[in-house]
Amino acid sequence: MADRKKNGLVCPRCGSIMNYQIEVELRHDGTRVVYRYYRCPVCRYKITDSVVTIRRINGKIVTEAKNSNIPTLIESYSINKTRYLSV
Ligand SMILES: [Zn+2]
Numbered sequence: 001m002a003d004r005k006k007n008g009l010v011c012p013r014c015g016s017i018m019n020y021q022i023e024v025e026l027r028h029d030g031t032r033v034v035y036r037y038y039r040c041p042v043c044r045y046k047i048t049d050s051v052v053t054i055r056r057i058n059g060k061i062v063t064e065a066k067n068s069n070i071p072t073l074i075e076s077y078s079i080n081k082t083r084y085l086s087v
Contacts, residue, residue, distance in 0.1 A: 009047070011040040018047070031055045 009018045018038040025033040036049040053064045 013045045016042040
């Protein structure tokens with residue numbers, strides 16, 4: 001049988017191992033939204049881990065993280081630190 005400890009989260013609906021997934025949405029204004037979530041491969045149940053919005057404002061990259069457990073964080077980065085954003 002599969003080792004359940006290896007993958008962590010078990011679906012609360014059907015008991016299957018959930019997959020961890022990251023999705024990046026690119027909006028028309030250049031904003032990127034990074035969704036991190038667990039998705040059950042069997043019943044498609046979804047648990048959101050975090051949502052990070054990345055915007056460019058006045059030449060600066062501003063990221064805003066929303067997480068159900070942690071209060072909203074706002075950090076800004078100078079433009080030369082944006083390489084990790086490339087998809
Ligand atoms: Zn499930």
